[in-house]
Amino acid sequence: MPEFIVExxxxxxxxxxxxxxxxxxxxxxxxxxxxxxLLIGLVxxxxxxxxxxxxxxxxxxxxxxxxYLFRGTPLLIQLYVIYYGVAQIEGIQDTFWWExxxxxxxxxxxxxxxxxxxxxTEIIRGAIMATPAGEIEAxxxxxxxxxLRIRRIIxxxxxxxxxxxxxxxxxxxxxxSAIASVVTIIDLTGAARNIYSRYYAPFEAFIAVALIYMVLxxxxxxxxxxxxxxxxxxxxxxxx
Amino acid sequence: xxxxLIAAGCALALVAGTVQAKDWEEIRIAFDxxxxxFEYKTADGELTGFEVDLAxxxxxxxxxxxxxxxxDWDGMIPGLLARKFDAIMSSMSITEERxxxxxxxxxxxxxxxxxxxRESVDVDVTDKSALEGMSIGVQRGxxxxxxxxxxxxxxxxxxxxxxxxxxVLDLEGQRLDLVFVDFPxxxxxxxxxxxxxxxxxxxxxxxxxxxxxxxxxxxxxxxVNKALATLKEDGTYDTIMEKYxxxxxxx
Numbered sequence: 001m002p003e004f005i006v007e008x009x010x011x012x013x014x015x016x017x018x019x020x021x022x023x024x025x026x027x028x029x030x031x032x033x034x035x036x037x038l039l040i041g042l043v044x045x046x047x048x049x050x051x052x053x054x055x056x057x058x059x060x061x062x063x064x065x066x067x068y069l070f071r072g073t074p075l076l077i078q079l080y081v082i083y084y085g086v087a088q089i090e091g092i093q094d095t096f097w098w099e100x101x102x103x104x105x106x107x108x109x110x111x112x113x114x115x116x117x118x119x120x121t122e123i124i125r126g127a128i129m130a131t132p133a134g135e136i137e138a139x140x141x142x143x144x145x146x147x148l149r150i151r152r153i154i155x156x157x158x159x160x161x162x163x164x165x166x167x168x169x170x171x172x173x174x175x176x177s178a179i180a181s182v183v184t185i186i187d188l189t190g191a192a193r194n195i196y197s198r199y200y201a202p203f204e205a206f207i208a209v210a211l212i213y214m215v216l217x218x219x220x221x222x223x224x225x226x227x228x229x230x231x232x233x234x235x236x237x238x239x240x
Numbered sequence: 241x242x243x244x245l246i247a248a249g250c251a252l253a254l255v256a257g258t259v260q261a262k263d264w265e266e267i268r269i270a271f272d273x274x275x276x277x278f279e280y281k282t283a284d285g286e287l288t289g290f291e292v293d294l295a296x297x298x299x300x301x302x303x304x305x306x307x308x309x310x311x312d313w314d315g316m317i318p319g320l321l322a323r324k325f326d327a328i329m330s331s332m333s334i335t336e337e338r339x340x341x342x343x344x345x346x347x348x349x350x351x352x353x354x355x356x357x358r359e360s361v362d363v364d365v366t367d368k369s370a371l372e373g374m375s376i377g378v379q380r381g382x383x384x385x386x387x388x389x390x391x392x393x394x395x396x397x398x399x400x401x402x403x404x405x406x407x408v409l410d411l412e413g414q415r416l417d418l419v420f421v422d423f424p425x426x427x428x429x430x431x432x433x434x435x436x437x438x439x440x441x442x443x444x445x446x447x448x449x450x451x452x453x454x455x456x457x458x459x460x461x462x463x464v465n466k467a468l469a470t471l472k473e474d475g476t477y478d479t480i481m482e483k484y485x486x487x488x489x490x491x
Contacts, residue, residue, distance in 0.1 A: 184400065
């Protein structure tokens with residue numbers, strides 16, 4: 001470590017090496033929790049969104065119900081229900097499920113995944129609905145099967161339309177993950193709360209954590225800008 | 241002449257300032273509920289408990305008009321410093337870190353911390369190696385938190401909760417093996433249920449609990465100390481204590 005950082009750390013009561021390590025552990029947990037739930041959520045959301053556009057109400061109805069439920073209730077409540085609710089099920093402590101749900105990480109991951117999958121399903125569904133009818137007709141005229149149409153025509157153009165709205169969902173999810181600290185997970189916010197209650201220094205503890213969240217957010221924004229430039233290359237002016 | 245006027249003006253401002261500062265006819269006192277039996281609400285919503293009764297007696301003694309404020313523990317000290325209220329009487333243990341931010345009165349009670357667990361769990365809590373791999377629940381930022389963090393965080397996993405309710409829920413759901421909590425709180429919220437017991441001996445911690453005030457309000461602190469001393473002398477304190485406790489917490 002450079003000399004001046006070491007010196008600064010030595011004359012600082014709050015941001016000692018131990019505190020910085022605590023923030024680091026929190027950062028790792030936040031990143032794991034957020035990006036795992038986003039990844040699993042996205043993988044679930046793509047087929048759900050395709051089925052959600054089905055004309056058969058027996059297929060699209062349950063998915064509509066699911067997105068309606070999870071978009072209609074606060075994430076904090078969903079987390080409480082899953083975390084505390086599961087522990088109240090009679091006899092669950094004796095099953096192998098308890099190995100998973102005993103730790104707060106997995107109930108939180110489940111709640112976050114279900115929540116983000118619901119939002120992402122609706123984002124992708126909107127983009128699918130906006131596919132120009134001519135493209136689909138042309139694909140049919142070529143004799144493409146339903147699956148081939150989805151794979152070659154609908155999903156690629158959907159991805160281009162959905163990417164901007166989805167980048168918002170990623171940022172919201174990163175910020176929502178702060179509530180994981182209420183179920184004893186030491187994520188970034190949990191670390192800040194521990195440091196605050198140890199030193200009674202709310203400004204220092206929370207401003208430091210806000211800066212870390214900002215750096216994370218800007219990294220996400222930068223990544224999505226690169227992705228958009230790649231996906232939407234064809235929309236650029238010819239000489240631009 | 242001009243100098244005299246300025247001097248007079250300054251003196252007047254000074255006098256006016258001191259008069260305003262010494263005027264403690266109204267005191268706002270903050271509690272974090274529920275923390276049985278120190279402060280909690282009865283079924284019909286009335287605020288009661290050992291510290292609430294003691295605060296009432298203290299206000300009578302001071303002939304002050306007191307308002308009681310409900311404040312979450314996490315925002316206690318910031319709320320005091322932001323002048324949302326003037327004093328905290330919410331089982332705040334006197335510690336060096338806190339004393340840097342607030343002014344404490346003389347301590348008015350001290351209770352030990354104690355270990356609680358389900359009846360199936362029994363360990364020797366004085367033996368550090370016996371706690372290896374266990375998860376221990378504490379309330380974040382309490383003296384119990386400091387004790388467990390300092391002594392056991394390298395062998396056991398320490399989980400910190402904002403309220404005692406959430407902690408008891410996780411003890412019940414078997415996410416926690418042990419909790420380390422203020423003895424009277426554990427007695428009320430954990431021992432009152434079936435299937436739980438106290439583990440080992442209670443541990444005396446810290447320098448007791450005091451009224452926390454802003455550092456500048458030295459006059460209020462002097463008044464509070466005097467009133468508490470009177471209550472401890474004239475038996476009012478003992479009457480209130482006997483109403484809530486079967487044992488001595490006086491300090």
